[in-house]
Amino acid sequence: MRRPAIAIAVLALVLAGCSDTSSDGGSGEGGTPTQDVTTSEQTGEPSPExxxxxxxxxxxxxxxxxxxxxxxxxxxxxxxxSVNWLGGDVIRPGTTMKLGRPTFDPKHIFEVDQSACGGKRSCEGLEWTADSQDACSVGFKQVGTQGTVTLKVPAEVTCATQDDCDELKKKEGSQIQLTAVPPETPTEEPETPTEEPETPSEEPDTPPAESPAETPSGE
Structure with missing residues (x-):
């Protein structure tokens, strides 16, 4: 009569062992739960974000x-x-014109001499925009004897659009011209030769000719 009791006890132990294995969640020996180790933990470097x-x-x-x-x-x-903008309102908002060094065409008649303007604002480096076109000045000196020249003021222009640049190109043309003044030539009066008064030549007094003495004729 004791065998059924022993069989029941052995079955209870087997069931208890199965229950412990499933409840540890895949733990290793000693009941320590295992942990998944990522690649960053193995190398010690943070994973790239x-x-x-x-x-x-x-x-x-x-x-x-x-x-x-x-x-x-x-x-x-x-x-x-003096130099003033005469292109009207073709400078659109967003456009900047940086003035360059003025020149004269043709050359060798006038040259730029800014000292002739004293302390007036030079044109070189001045910027004109849609809201500001301040006047400037160009000093000059004459180096040739004759001829007429045109004062040219160049500029580098940055436009808001290509159409704005095209409109500005249509407005090229300076109206400032200078004409050289021929140097004065002093007039010289012809020299009048001084005439010396004629001195009458004095002829030496000639004694009157003596008549030959008459020789008495012999009788």
Whole structure:
């Protein structure tokens, strides 16, 4: 009669062992739970963080143009000529014109001499925009003897659009002209030769000729 009791006890022990194995969650020996080890923990380096590419936009280059002769005008005060913008309202918002060094065409008749303007604002380096076209001055000196020249003021222009640059190119042309003054030649009066008064020549007094003595004829 004792065998069924022993069989029941052995079955209870087997069931208890199965229950312990399933409850440890795949633990290793001694009941210590196992841990998943990632690649970063094995190497000791942090895993690279995913980076989204930044959206960068290439800078948009504005159209530009070089103008050799701006539409300018002005008058001369001595050897200093004022320069004013005569192109109207074709300078659009967003357009900048940087003035260059003035020149004269043709050459060798006038040269730039800014000292002739004293402390007046030079044109070189001045910037004109849609809201500002300040007048400037160009000093000059005459180096030739004759001829007429045109004062040319160049500029490097950066435009908001290509159409703005095209409109500016249509306005080229300076209205400032200078004419050389021929140097004065002193007039010389012809020299009048001085005439010496004629001195009458004095002839020596000639004694009167003596008549030959008469010789008495013999009788």
């Amino acid at each position: 995913p980076t989204d590419p930044e959206s960068t936009q290439d800078p948009v280059d504005k159209p530009s143009v070089k103008i050799a002769q701006l539409p300018v005008g002005g008058g001369a005060d001595g050897n200093c000529n």
